[in-house]
Amino acid sequence: MPRRALDNPIILPVLGLLLEQPTHPHQMLTELRRRSDAHAAAITRGTLYNTVAALTQAGWLAPLERQRSGNRPERTVYALTDAGREELVRRLDAQIRTPQREFSRFLGAVAYLGALGPDGAVEALTERGRRLRQRTAEDERRLEEALAAGVPRMHVIEAEYALSLARAEIAWVDSVIGELRSGTLPWPTGAMSELEEEDA
Template sequence: MAQARKVANPLGLAVLAYLTQRPMHPYELGRTLRDNGDARSIKFNHGSLYTVVGQLQRAGYVEEAGTSRSGQRPERTVYAITDAGRREVDGWIRELLAEPQHEYPAFTAALSLVAVLPPADVLPLLRRRLDLLAAQRTAIRELVDTALAQGVPALFLLEEEHRLALLDAEVAFVERLCDRIADPQEDWARQWTSHREEAPPDER
């Protein structure tokens, strides 16, 4: 069962994971996250990174390990992971790998409310989604193939392979959904119309 964490932001997990390699200052952490493509998986910016580092320090997971200076730039505080931080990152990753987390995807929310729109509008919207999903899949496949050709181990591309698997599953679902909406034997058109006629005017 998922436990409450002192720092629950996934960015905190990424920071702890990279600090297991060596102490870094937040600017270097941000550059490392971007260079490794983590911005595709974890939302962050300069301000949120400093905020999370502060939260991790207050939680006892990281500590100041000195300062560094590059050229004429101001000194930057370097942070190192603590023993408590190593235990936290270890347990956190184990939990995320083993236990599915309840999430709130935007597409799932739209599907739960789809009857608000007439089916004649929904079909073209879903078909447009299929086109965009295909473009996303092509871009990710090219990214993976290029990285592999450059010698990047497949181990470090697992998140992209996962994205491809999710895209394939979503494409298959949306294609089936389009077929069901258009299939007169499903009788969705009548049910859809009935729902919209019963709904109050402000909900249509």
């Protein structure tokens, strides 16, 4: 098995989910997508089934039983092995201890913000801020509902972290908009200003 099969970023969420209880891949996919927008966008059925196969081959998961519901095909329920628990703890410890520079599409795009021109940049950032506020308000509501329903805070601590990041991004976006509107953010010269003139 290629080593890269065990480097997939969904491995940690899969191991963590199976720490809670044994389940079959279809339910894993549903639960991971329900818990995280990032997982919903990144995890396909094929990716998850390949990951489960790789984890089983590595000895971190083991088939527990087969279940059938109505006319649906049989589904294999998987459980975390002792080696899987050890790997989960090892990965968690390493990832929590060691900050990584994680590249995002927004980070890549904002590096060329000047190409939009001052008005275009303000318009785009204003729209981003509006959408972030909507999403953050919804995420806050869902978190409050979970806590009110008795979900232990430790089980939703990642939602708190995501909200902190979103609030920080909103504050940054607002500050850049303010600087663009006041003219205190110097506009680039050279290639970007020439591009702006071409678009005018």
